[in-house]
Amino acid sequence: MPFCPKCGKRIPHHQTFCDEHRPVRLEVKPFDIRVCGCGALFAHNRWMTPKSMEASAAKLIKEHIKQKATVNIVSLPLPEKRGQKTEGEAVATYEGEDYPLTFTVKQQRCDKCARKGTHYYTAKLQLRDPPAGALGFIEEAMQPLAAKGVSINKVEETPRGPDLYVTHKAAARQLADKLVRKYGGTMKTSEQLFSRNKQTSKNVYRLNVVVAFAHFTVGDVLVVDKKVVAVTGVGKRCTGRDLSTSKKIIFSAGDEQKKLEKHKTTVTITHPSVEVIHPKTFQSVVVRNHEPSLPSLKNGQDVHVVVDSKHVFLAEA
Ligand SMILES: [Zn+2]
Ligand SMILES: [Zn+2]
Known part of the structure; x- marks a missing residue:
């Protein structure tokens, strides 16, 4: 017969503590955390990019546990492919007792990544007679924008220059403005009725931005x-x-x-x-x-x- 480690009372084999000293079981229901390959985490009904995946995952698990426990992540193996699942391990500490627990890590595509590789766009940026460096310039200007979820989902060539399909209207305006400042030219914008949102009965407009580049450069x-x-x-x-x-x-x-x-x-x-x-x-x-x-x-x-x-x-x- 074993003894209760707290009071020394004899206890049945299947028990670790006597009835009085048996710790309150921590209730942890199965728990999933959703991550995207880009490093985004689904939290509070939206995708966000955490500074520390472990800290954010620990916080989510802590919120999931009914009792006020502290949670430390033991392992957080991130799935490598979309649809893949892995098992993470954590320890919840509640009233001085440690409770090991496991949780599922699922890889899904965040909303930003879901838009990539599609032809989704809200603005069309039309470059007319662009100088040789213009596309490289856009590529550079896109870097800080891409971090904010902006992408160019399609490039369509026309005889006078490419049409770029941009996910965000403000970004298309910003790119056009930068191009005009850099190379000279004119920028014209117009909204085009695209569809009507049935739920809000609001018209959905797409933005057209035409940049007509200057035909000259410094020294001409x-x-x-x-x-x-x-x-x-x-x-x-x-x-x-x-x-x-x-x-x-x-x-x-x-x-x-x-x-x-x-x-x-x-x-x-x-x-x-x-x-x-x-x-x-x-x-x-x-x-x-x-x-x-x-x-x-x-x-x-x-x-x-x-x-x-x-x-x-x-x-x-
Ligand atoms: Zn006891
Ligand atoms: Zn993503």
């Missing part, structure tokens, strides 16, 4: 309002220098600015005025740049010029 020479302008900055507002006055010009990018082709030619004389060989007529002509702003030049020096109707302007290569 344009005709802006009949002025010959060297571009010094592109963005929502573009900046340039009027070559004949050297004054700063601010303008917005559009199709109306004609880009002038640069030609390589030679300086013929530098005094009294700078002259170059006209790339089309091969005559020596005076350049029309603001003279005090011209760099020092030598006879016979190779330079680049643009031709606006009849006038020739020196331009940077």
